[in-house]
Amino acid sequence: MVLARGYLTSTHPVHG
Secondary structure (H helix, E strand, O other), X not given: OHHXXXXXXXXXXXXX
């Protein structure tokens, strides 16, 4: 989901 992706990138920018 876009929300999950945005959240993950926010918490783990290195992963995004």
